[in-house]
Amino acid sequence: MAVEILKEKNRSAVQELVLGATSENGGTRTKTITVGGDSALPFHQFEGATPNRPVVAMEVQDIKPEWNDAVLKYFADVADKPGAWAKKCVEEYGADLIYLKLDGAHPDGANRSVEQCVATVKEVLAAVGVPLIVVGCENEEKDHEVMTAVAEAAAGENLLLGFAETDNYKSLTAACMVHKHNIIARSPLDINMCKQLNILISEMNLALNRIVIDPSIGGLGYGIEYAYSILERARLGALQGDKMLSMPIIATVGFEAWKTKEAGASEADYPEWGPQEERGIMWESTTASALLQAGAHILLMRHPKSVEIVKKQIEQLMVSNAY
Amino acid sequence: MITCSVTFLPDNITVSVEKGKTIAEAAQIAGIKLKMPCGGEGSCGKCAVKVMSNRVSDNVEISLDQKFEQVLACQTEVSEDVTVEVPVNARLGEHQVLLSAEDDNALGTFAFEPLCWKVTITLSPPSINENASDWIRLKGELGKIVGDEEVIIGLPLLTNLAHMLRDASWQVTVTLLQQDGYVEVIDLQPGANDEPIYGLAIDIGTTTVVVYLVDLCSGKVLDRNGTYNKQAVYGDDVIARIIHSQEKNGLQELQDAVVNTIDELTNQLLKKTRIEGTGVKAITIAANTIMTHLFLGLDPKYIRLEPYIPTTSQFPAVKATEVGLRSVPNANIYCMPSVGSYVGGDIVAGVLYTGISQKDELTLFIDIGTNGEIVLGNKEWLISCACSAGPAFEGSGITCGMRAMHGAIERIQITPGTYETRYETVEDGKPTGICGSGLIDCIAKLHHVGLLDRAGRFTADTQDTNRIRNNEEGKEFVISWEKEAGVDNDIVITEGDIQNLIRSKGAIFAGIRCLLNSLQIDMEIVDKFYIAGGFGNYLNINDAIEIGLLPDLPHEKYQFVGNTSVKGAYMTLISRSALKAAVEIGRKMTYMELSVGNEFMDEFVSALFLPHTDLSLFPSVQSN
Numbered sequence A: 001m002a003v004e005i006l007k008e009k010n011r012s013a014v015q016e017l018v019l020g021a022t023s024e025n026g027g028t029r030t031k032t033i034t035v036g037g038d039s040a041l042p043f044h045q046f047e048g049a050t051p052n053r054p055v056v057a058m059e060v061q062d063i064k065p066e067w068n069d070a071v072l073k074y075f076a077d078v079a080d081k082p083g084a085w086a087k088k089c090v091e092e093y094g095a096d097l098i099y100l101k102l103d104g105a106h107p108d109g110a111n112r113s114v115e116q117c118v119a120t121v122k123e124v125l126a127a128v129g130v131p132l133i134v135v136g137c138e139n140e141e142k143d144h145e146v147m148t149a150v151a152e153a154a155a156g157e158n159l160l161l162g163f164a165e166t167d168n169y170k171s172l173t174a175a176c177m178v179h180k181h182n183i184i185a186r187s188p189l190d191i192n193m194c195k196q197l198n199i200l201i202s203e204m205n206l207a208l209n210r211i212v213i214d215p216s217i218g219g220l221g222y223g224i225e226y227a228y229s230i231l232e233r234a235r236l237g238a239l240q241g242d243k244m245l246s247m248p249i250i251a252t253v254g255f256e257a258w259k260t261k262e263a264g265a266s267e268a269d270y271p272e273w274g275p276q277e278e279r280g281i282m283w284e285s286t287t288a289s290a291l292l293q294a295g296a297h298i299l300l301m302r303h304p305k306s307v308e309i310v311k312k313q314i315e316q317l318m319v320s321n322a323y
Numbered sequence B: 001m002i003t004c005s006v007t008f009l010p011d012n013i014t015v016s017v018e019k020g021k022t023i024a025e026a027a028q029i030a031g032i033k034l035k036m037p038c039g040g041e042g043s044c045g046k047c048a049v050k051v052m053s054n055r056v057s058d059n060v061e062i063s064l065d066q067k068f069e070q071v072l073a074c075q076t077e078v079s080e081d082v083t084v085e086v087p088v089n090a091r092l093g094e095h096q097v098l099l100s101a102e103d104d105n106a107l108g109t110f111a112f113e114p115l116c117w118k119v120t121i122t123l124s125p126p127s128i129n130e131n132a133s134d135w136i137r138l139k140g141e142l143g144k145i146v147g148d149e150e151v152i153i154g155l156p157l158l159t160n161l162a163h164m165l166r167d168a169s170w171q172v173t174v175t176l177l178q179q180d181g182y183v184e185v186i187d188l189q190p191g192a193n194d195e196p197i198y199g200l201a202i203d204i205g206t207t208t209v210v211v212y213l214v215d216l217c218s219g220k221v222l223d224r225n226g227t228y229n230k231q232a233v234y235g236d237d238v239i240a241r242i243i244h245s246q247e248k249n250g251l252q253e254l255q256d257a258v259v260n261t262i263d264e265l266t267n268q269l270l271k272k273t274r275i276e277g278t279g280v281k282a283i284t285i286a287a288n289t290i291m292t293h294l295f296l297g298l299d300p301k302y303i304r305l306e307p308y309i310p311t312t313s314q315f316p317a318v319k320a321t322e323v324g325l326r327s328v329p330n331a332n333i334y335c336m337p338s339v340g341s342y343v344g345g346d347i348v349a350g351v352l353y354t355g356i357s358q359k360d361e362l363t364l365f366i367d368i369g370t371n372g373e374i375v376l377g378n379k380e381w382l383i384s385c386a387c388s389a390g391p392a393f394e395g396s397g398i399t400c401g402m403r404a405m406h407g408a409i410e411r412i413q414i415t416p417g418t419y420e421t422r423y424e425t426v427e428d429g430k431p432t433g434i435c436g437s438g439l440i441d442c443i444a445k446l447h448h449v450g451l452l453d454r455a456g457r458f459t460a461d462t463q464d465t466n467r468i469r470n471n472e473e474g475k476e477f478v479i480s481w482e483k484e485a486g487v488d489n490d491i492v493i494t495e496g497d498i499q500n501l502i503r504s505k506g507a508i509f510a511g512i513r514c515l516l517n518s519l520q521i522d523m524e525i526v527d528k529f530y531i532a533g534g535f536g537n538y539l540n541i542n543d544a545i546e547i548g549l550l551p552d553l554p555h556e557k558y559q560f561v562g563n564t565s566v567k568g569a570y571m572t573l574i575s576r577s578a579l580k581a582a583v584e585i586g587r588k589m590t591y592m593e594l595s596v597g598n599e600f601m602d603e604f605v606s607a608l609f610l611p612h613t614d615l616s617l618f619p620s621v622q623s624n
Helices: A069-075 A082-091 A114-127 A140-153 A170-179 A191-203 A224-239 A253-258 A276-294 A304-317 B023-030 B134-146 B155-167 B230-234 B238-245 B250-273 B289-296 B345-354 B436-448 B495-518 B541-546 B564-574 B576-588 B599-606
Strands: A016-019 A033-036 A055-061 A097-101 A132-135 A160-164 A182-186 A211-214 A298-301 B003-009 B013-018 B048-051 B056-058 B070-072 B076-078 B082-085 B116-122 B150-153 B171-179 B182-190 B198-204 B208-215 B221-228 B280-287 B332-335 B363-368 B371-377 B382-388 B408-414 B421-425 B468-471 B474-480 B491-494 B528-532 B558-562
Touching (some): A055 A082, A055 A304, A069 A276, A082 A114, A097 A114, A114 A132, A114 A140, A160 A211, A182 A191, A191 B599, A224 A276, A253 A276, A253 A298, A298 A304, B003 B023, B013 B023, B023 B076, B134 B150, B134 B155, B134 B171, B150 B155, B155 B182, B171 B280, B198 B250, B198 B289, B198 B564, B208 B564, B221 B250, B238 B289, B250 B289, B280 B564, B289 B345, B345 B363, B345 B371, B345 B576, B363 B495, B371 B495, B408 B436, B408 B474, B421 B474, B436 B474, B436 B491, B436 B495, B436 B541, B474 B495, B491 B495, B495 B599, B528 B564, B558 B564, B564 B576
Parallel strands (some): A055 A298, A097 A132, A132 A160, A160 A182, B003 B082, B150 B182, B198 B280, B280 B332, B528 B558
Antiparallel strands (some): B003 B013, B048 B070, B048 B082, B056 B076, B116 B171, B198 B208, B363 B371, B371 B382, B468 B474
């Protein structure tokens, strides 16, 4: 008698979400990207479908960032040219899409104007054909102006815009609805608050398949286990039919990994830790790989080498293990 | 010593105080009760008074409103003669206390056998052949009445016994009192004496004190009285009181305050019914563990510190004079036993009154107050837990919050679109603030008309309606304009207030969920929900469900039972078997500590939403 293998049956699946729009759909992208749609735990392809592979977005900023040299040196020639920077990420390093952070808008920093920010977004859109993720500078008032203008200027491009938070979600949600973009709902490492924000946004009538959740993560060694369990709970919720937890997940891997001491400290200070760049790459790619296993769909990363490692890993994980 | 005179307007009362005393202390001497929920720490701003002559030294730099020269009475020292005006909203009003008239037949299955009762006994005179002592002779007869229990007598009564028996031809009326495990003779009167005896049933709440005067011969409640707990001036919640008890003379002040409250209420009752205080023989008291400690003068310090241990949970019988009760010098006091540090005799009384411990059906009992106590069980088992809901439901910590007294807004309607408000107040007074039920109503209605999102934040902007406006910390909604109100400011509810209330209701709902989860019981299986508390009678069940305070269940499962604490105390006063049952309840109830583990926190955060993060728990609200 044949052995019957018990498989977990899931009632529901993660929402599928399309980023970017080609000319047929009113945009200028040369390709679109679909994420989500999983009907099983991450890479449990023997239990359900994993129709779309996780994607890697490489981070680009509108002004030259104060990043670690181990990363910045790869972009030294383009660090103050966001368009060229994005092009390099896509063409040389294989970024699936571009994550543009408008840090320069911050009033306490470069305080770039709304017009300058919009121009940067247009510059990047013109430089690459992949879909775009655009986020503000995390100053509530300025982001309100900047992101509203960006949403309007890029109408039709089907961008992913961030960040909406419980205290401040209304204007971005409205902008995404009017100009047909997608939104990143960010919550502070708490599954309930994650869900609450999704309810609030959906009550403004933004469709559920236009929301990506950023439940906040910690880098390796800095609370990644919390992040892991939150991601896992969200996925289990989605599979059990909780629509308010069924959105694809985005993770700020590069930001979290490169702010750790282990990734950033120089070899001169810690000779026993070995070469710094290698350490940083491992820190970023290990963080990414753990979160892939937990159910992340979009990884926001920085170092070209980490991107290469993680993309290769995704490829291997996507080989069907169904039986 | 330099004295200054302080004149209070509009009362026009002038008192002399030592220079350097605060205006609040002067007000106390003048008999003017000021609101002081922070306990005189200068942090709540509720005791602000207007200085009419500008001769005080404000020793803190708090200037509330320059044009009126307002100062905090608790922080302002008197340096010269001064006149101050006490605004209506700084006064502690007469408190509306729930005094229900439905106590007839409260006993249920318990027999009427008062804690203290009289029997008339005729003894056969001694002879040379039958030469037992007078006391043994009397005790033998009493033994036939009380059964197995030991009967004892004190020396003061014994000294009279020999003469009394012989002068009254061996007939004597004995007043007996049930004690824990024995019966005590507390009075002897010659002949057959049918003078009535009385008892008091008392609920000492953190906020209010209620006294029932009971005829122990008939078991009838003769009258009821209730007011503020005078301890309120030392802080609003039990934690503030415990902190005050650690100050110099603090414990004594707290004990005096509650004893004075009881004396005042009792004297009023005695005067009204023309009964002598000496006729009151027995008192039963139901109170939370901390209130009982403070009443008996026991130091509650360690209840507040981990691992939260009270001095005792079974309290000895005490005489009125031992705690300083002057109105009823002959009374013997019995305090209901506690279960844990945060589940006290008031909850035991509530369980006794609602009869949970005698029924087959599974019942959940919730006493909503500053602490939310929850009991679940039936005749087989009982489990309880307590969660700190905060004083928001009693109007404290809320910008325009107040207790349910004259002028408190208790019902609100908001017209969709125009956002105009209509409201009802307690006793139809001019609105002076919002009480707990009004706050719940307000949040439910604001959400209903779309002004509030599920996270408790205003969705509308100032341009949508002039009732929404910005304050320093966010937005606020004007419920009543100054011109309609009985106070000289607009009555508003702020985003901060709403967050505060959401936390309170979240704590109670999370407590209910944790208790049920720990037993793996579904809400639906619970047959009956009893809601108790001074707040309960004014609670609109629809609103309470809509904001997620109570589980979304058919309304017929809910029953408001009012102040069950005093009702339970009354039962034990008129039934010795009820008292034994209460002791048994206290003994058999399991106490679950919610602060152990993460579950409460998880449930709490998911309840910080209107009505709840898991909307499927509130199907009837969703479909609205």
